[in-house]
Amino acid sequence: MSVLIYAENAGGTFKKSIFEAVSYAKAIADQNNTNLIAISIGNVSAGELASLGKYGAQKVLNVSGDKLKNFVNQAYASVIAEAAKKEGANIVVLSNTFSGRGLAPRIGVKLEAGVADGAVALPEQNGGKFTVKKTAFSGKAFAIVELSSANKVIALVPNSYKVVETGGSAQIEDFAAETKESDFKAMIKEIVRSTDKVSLPDAEIVVSAGRGLKGPENWGMVEELAGLLGAATACSKPVSDAGWRPHSEHVGQTGIAVSPNLYIAIGISGAIQHLAGISSSKVIVVINKDPEAPFFKVADYGIVGDAFEVVPQLIAAVKAYKASA
Numbered sequence: 001m002s003v004l005i006y007a008e009n010a011g012g013t014f015k016k017s018i019f020e021a022v023s024y025a026k027a028i029a030d031q032n033n034t035n036l037i038a039i040s041i042g043n044v045s046a047g048e049l050a051s052l053g054k055y056g057a058q059k060v061l062n063v064s065g066d067k068l069k070n071f072v073n074q075a076y077a078s079v080i081a082e083a084a085k086k087e088g089a090n091i092v093v094l095s096n097t098f099s100g101r102g103l104a105p106r107i108g109v110k111l112e113a114g115v116a117d118g119a120v121a122l123p124e125q126n127g128g129k130f131t132v133k134k135t136a137f138s139g140k141a142f143a144i145v146e147l148s149s150a151n152k153v154i155a156l157v158p159n160s161y162k163v164v165e166t167g168g169s170a171q172i173e174d175f176a177a178e179t180k181e182s183d184f185k186a187m188i189k190e191i192v193r194s195t196d197k198v199s200l201p202d203a204e205i206v207v208s209a210g211r212g213l214k215g216p217e218n219w220g221m222v223e224e225l226a227g228l229l230g231a232a233t234a235c236s237k238p239v240s241d242a243g244w245r246p247h248s249e250h251v252g253q254t255g256i257a258v259s260p261n262l263y264i265a266i267g268i269s270g271a272i273q274h275l276a277g278i279s280s281s282k283v284i285v286v287i288n289k290d291p292e293a294p295f296f297k298v299a300d301y302g303i304v305g306d307a308f309e310v311v312p313q314l315i316a317a318v319k320a321y322k323a324s325a
């Protein structure tokens with residue numbers, strides 16, 4: 001038995017969410033007194049692969065070559081499942097990213113494994129039971145699921161487990177995986193970024209605004225605050241429906257789910273459909289002029305006040321802090 005972590009790369013490098021997933025997988029390996037093996041697919045440098053050792057991977061299987069250079073859901077799932085079989089791994093861990101969410105059920109089918117995507121905590125293993133806490137109902141609730149199958153696939157929500165450096169080093173091995181033509185029926189030919197700004201699902205800080213801002217002409221201060229904090233901008237659904245902001249910024253049940261360290265909500269009421277997309281945020285700050293706004297019930301810090309007075313003061317305070325630091 002061992003634990004296999006799929007280390008997804010973005011343009012040849014690993015993001016923080018992958019180091020979180022490796023640390024999480026290492027903790028599961030420790031719970032079971034077993035080894036952690038990582039698998040990387042695509043063209044990643046030896047130095048980058050070796051960096052996974054710092055977080056507890058003892059061995060990194062390196063799958064490279066032109067055919068698997070770009071993400072292909074079915075083919076990547078075949079390769080990861082094959083590696084799991086070869087290494088005797090009965091637990092496969094992924095990051096709950098766009099790719100991870102697509103891979104988890106496919107690997108689950110290939111390994112006849114129980115799948116817990118959207119995991120937010122380490123599994124509990126008591127009396128032969130293996131349970132995982134995961135998000136449910138579009139982020140409006142948490143579910144505790146029991147995986148009773150011998151093989152298990154877990155996809156960890158970014159930002160829900162800390163990065164832990166263990167200081168080890170990983171041995172890198174080339175892994176030649178068998179793929180079938182039928183694995184390549186749908187392939188990504190090109191990825192064109194729609195913006196150079198901080199990507200919303202990966203953002204550690206999000207500055208989000210709602211209908212309380214009255215109109216698109218007032219987003220300058222939201223952009224400025226986000227720029228100062230290195231944050232991504234987001235909005236409520238009615239704001240994107242009205243065309244004040246692009247749909248790619250719409251957060252919530254019908255939009256993007258985010259899990260930043262800090263979510264600043266300006267002039268957003270806090271409807272349940274909006275909260276569904278932000279429930280995994282670590283710290284929530286709410287600025288709203290209505291003290292009865294539902295958002296205050298889930299806020300860690302709340303400012304009752306007019307956004308047009310509070311946000312400029314916040315911008316001035318951040319500028320003053322940066323100038324003095």
Ligand SMILES: Cc1cc2nc3c(=O)[nH]c(=O)nc-3n(C[C@H](O)[C@H](O)[C@H](O)COP(=O)(O)OP(=O)(O)OC[C@H]3O[C@@H](n4cnc5c(N)ncnc54)[C@H](O)[C@@H]3O)c2cc1C
Nearest residue numbers: 210211212236237252253254267268269273274289290307
């Ligand atoms: C099936 C379904 C799916 C949905 N999915 C989503 C979703 O994914 N995401 C989403 O966001 N919504 C979603 N909605 C809509 C959701 O129910 C709310 O209508 C929406 O979130 C409200 O947006 P809002 O808070 O920006 O606007 P409002 O409800 O109009 O709230 C504006 C807030 O701004 C405050 N305000 C006003 N002026 C100021 C000021 N000067 N300073 C400070 N505060 C001020 C007000 O007190 C108020 O709390 C969905 C609805 C349905 C039915």
